[in-house]
Structure formats: C-alpha cells, structure tokens
Amino acid sequence: MGLGSFIKKQFIDVIQWTEDQEGVLAWRFPMQDQEIQNGGVLVVRESQVAVFVNEGRIADVFGPGTHQLTTQTLPLLTNLKNWDKLFDSPFKSDVVFFSTRIQTGRKWGTQQPITIRDKDFDMIRVRAFGMYAYRVADPRKFYTELSGTREIYTRDDVEDQLRGILLATMASSLGAANVAFLDMAANQALMAQQVRGDLADAFARYGVGLDEFNVASVSLPEDLQTALDARIAAGMKGSLGADKMAGYTKFQVADAIPLAAQNEGGMAGIGAGLGAGVTLGQVMGQSLGQTLGASPAPAAATPVAAAPVAPADDIEARLGKLKGLLDKGLISATDYDTAKAELLKKLIG
Numbered sequence: 001m002g003l004g005s006f007i008k009k010q011f012i013d014v015i016q017w018t019e020d021q022e023g024v025l026a027w028r029f030p031m032q033d034q035e036i037q038n039g040g041v042l043v044v045r046e047s048q049v050a051v052f053v054n055e056g057r058i059a060d061v062f063g064p065g066t067h068q069l070t071t072q073t074l075p076l077l078t079n080l081k082n083w084d085k086l087f088d089s090p091f092k093s094d095v096v097f098f099s100t101r102i103q104t105g106r107k108w109g110t111q112q113p114i115t116i117r118d119k120d121f122d123m124i125r126v127r128a129f130g131m132y133a134y135r136v137a138d139p140r141k142f143y144t145e146l147s148g149t150r151e152i153y154t155r156d157d158v159e160d161q162l163r164g165i166l167l168a169t170m171a172s173s174l175g176a177a178n179v180a181f182l183d184m185a186a187n188q189a190l191m192a193q194q195v196r197g198d199l200a201d202a203f204a205r206y207g208v209g210l211d212e213f214n215v216a217s218v219s220l221p222e223d224l225q226t227a228l229d230a231r232i233a234a235g236m237k238g239s240l241g242a243d244k245m246a247g248y249t250k251f252q253v254a255d256a257i258p259l260a261a262q263n264e265g266g267m268a269g270i271g272a273g274l275g276a277g278v279t280l281g282q283v284m285g286q287s288l289g290q291t292l293g294a295s296p297a298p299a300a301a302t303p304v305a306a307a308p309v310a311p312a313d314d315i316e317a318r319l320g321k322l323k324g325l326l327d328k329g330l331i332s333a334t335d336y337d338t339a340k341a342e343l344l345k346k347l348i349g
Contacts, residue, residue: 015050036093046064
C-alpha cells in the first residue's frame with residue numbers, strides 16, 4: 001500500500017447510533033472505505049440492537065452495552081473470515097442498528113370492507129378501525145425478511161406490509177371464529193381478542209412483536225347498514241307474540257302504503273296489494289305452522305258465522321260497469337271513486 005493510500009485510510013474507533021431521526025427502525029452504519037480498528041468500541045444503547053453482517057450473512061448480534069471488538073467478542077465473525085492473525089489487522093463488516101422501542105399509537109383501518117362469514121347474516125362486509133403497537137422483536141428475522149441491506153428502514157416502510165398482514169389475518173380469524181356481527185359491534189374487545197392471537201403469530205414470522213391491538217369501531221357499509229336497520233325496525237314494529245313472520249309482513253305492508261299512494265290510481269290501488277299481502281301472510285303462516293308441527297287452534301265454543309263475501313268475479317264485473325258509466329259521463333268521478341272503494345272493501349273483507 002502506498003504512503004498516500006495509507007494516510008487516506010480511515011479507521012473507526014467508535015460505532016454507535018444516536019437515533020437522531022424519528023421513525024427509523026433500522027439504520028446501517030456508514031462504512032464506505034473505512035475499516036473497524038481492532039479493539040474498537042461498539043456502543044449499543046437501551047432499546048437498541050446491533051447486528052454485524054459479513055458478506056450478506058448475519059455474523060453477530062449485540063444487545064445494549066459497551067462492547068470492545070476483539071476475537072473474544074466477535075467469535076462468529078472471526079470464524080466466518082477464518083482469520084489466523086487474531087485481529088492483528090483491522091477488519092471491515094456492515095453494522096446495522098435496530099430500534100427495539102415500542103412503536104405506539106399506530107392506526108389501522110379497512111380502506112375497503114372485508115368480507116367475513118357471519119352466523120346470523122351469512123356473508124357480510126365489515127369496516128373496522130383501531131390502533132396497535134409493535135416493536136422489532138427478532139432483528140435476525142426482521143433483517144432477513146424486511147429491512148435487508150437498505151441504509152434506512154422506517155415505520156412507513158414496514159407498516160404498509162403490516163397493514164396488509166393485519167387485514168388478511170382479520171378476515172381469516174373472524175370468519176373462523178363464527179362470532180355474530182352484532183356481538184362484535186356490541187363488544188369490540190371481543191373482536192380484538194379474536195384477532196390478536198392470530199395476528200401476533202403472523203407478525204412474528206417477520207421478526208415483529210405485537211405489543212397491543214384494539215378495535216375502536218366496527219360498522220357495516222351503508223347499504224348493508226340500511227338493510228340491518230330495516231330488519232331491526234321490523235322486529236320493533238312486529239307483534240309481541242311468537243309469530244314474528246306476521247309482524248314482518250305488517251311492517252312491509254305499512255311501508256308499502258305511502259309508496260302506493262303516490263302511484264297511478266292513488267289509494268284505490270292499495271286494495272289489491274293488501275289483499276295479496278294478507279293472502280301471502282296466511283299461506284306463509286300455515287306453512288310455518290305445518291313445518292313446526294303446530295297443532296290447530298281449538299274451535300271456539302260458540303261459532304260465529306262469517307259475513308258473506310261477494311264473489312270476486314261479480315265485483316270485478318261491477319267495477320267494469322262502473323268504469324263504463326264513468327267513461328260515458330253518466331256518473332261523476334266522485335261517485336265512481338266512492339262506489340269503487342265500497343266494492344274493494346267487500347273484496348278485501
């Protein structure tokens with residue numbers, strides 16, 4: 001080596017990281033053409049870990065403390081290089097520092113709803129938001145799987161990966177847990193408990209330790225929430241007895257009346273709809289009773305004769321005649337509407 005090259009040669013006596021930049025999880029000590037002096041000092045602060053990397057392979061890991069770099073403190077690195085001079089000359093190796101501090105207050109959320117299987121509603125799409133905390137737990141895995149040879153690896157870099165893992169794990173955990181959405185929404189701690197164990201295992205594969213995970217809110221997309229509100233309203237408006245189907249039918253009919261009044265024919269068109277609704281409700285009620293093996297209700301002690309109902313064909317013919325008289329101008333529209341209402345009333349009963 002020439003005199004000029006020898007003078008330019010730089011030796012590193014102290015290796016340390018002051019963490020002067022916020023949000024950095026891994027930082028590679030700048031070596032360039034420098035070499036580590038035999039007997040140099042490595043300073044690793046609390047909440048740090050230093051890793052020596054030789055030719056792409058992790059050689060030694062140092063925890064917090066002050067370490068003098070000799071053959072005794074770098075046995076693995078010495079073995080890899082097969083040195084026979086016991087560090088009589090300087091050596092060169094990459095040194096990567098990792099911050100093991102807990103990264104708190106990290107937010108997560110479902111930008112798009114995730115689909116899960118629900119025991120009450122079958123398949124639903126769920127939105128959820130919350131916070132979590134993590135730390136670098138295994139520098140070897142973290143270096144191998146995530147940070148690699150980068151000079152700086154930050155929270156933003158790793159959290160893009162962690163959020164993807166989080167959402168995939170959540171969909172899998174909640175789907176397998178078979179917990180009803182209503183139970184999860186009412187008890188967010190239950191939802192967090194279902195996800196946390198699986199999520200911790202998923203993070204550990206990358207050398208990341210999950211310190212905390214919570215759920216702040218659980219909701220449905222707007223269209224599904226509207227459907228759920230309708231179902232809840234049906235239960236509130238339904239009968240207090242055991243026949244929930246009848247209550248739901250009444251609710252649907254009640255919702256249909258304002259819409260029918262706006263259609264052509266006005267309230268006169270409601271009669272046919274009500275008749276169809278009543279008939280459908282009776283058929284569904286009878287089918288439900290047969291399915292459940294319900295016994296027929298006992299006959300009343302004193303039978304009451306049903307009021308005679310005019311045949312539907314006869315009423316339809318009379319309505320046709322009324323329409324003909326209206327078209328010919330022989331009756332007024334008011335007379336027509338009144339007579340039609342009476343006939344529909346007889347038809348519906």
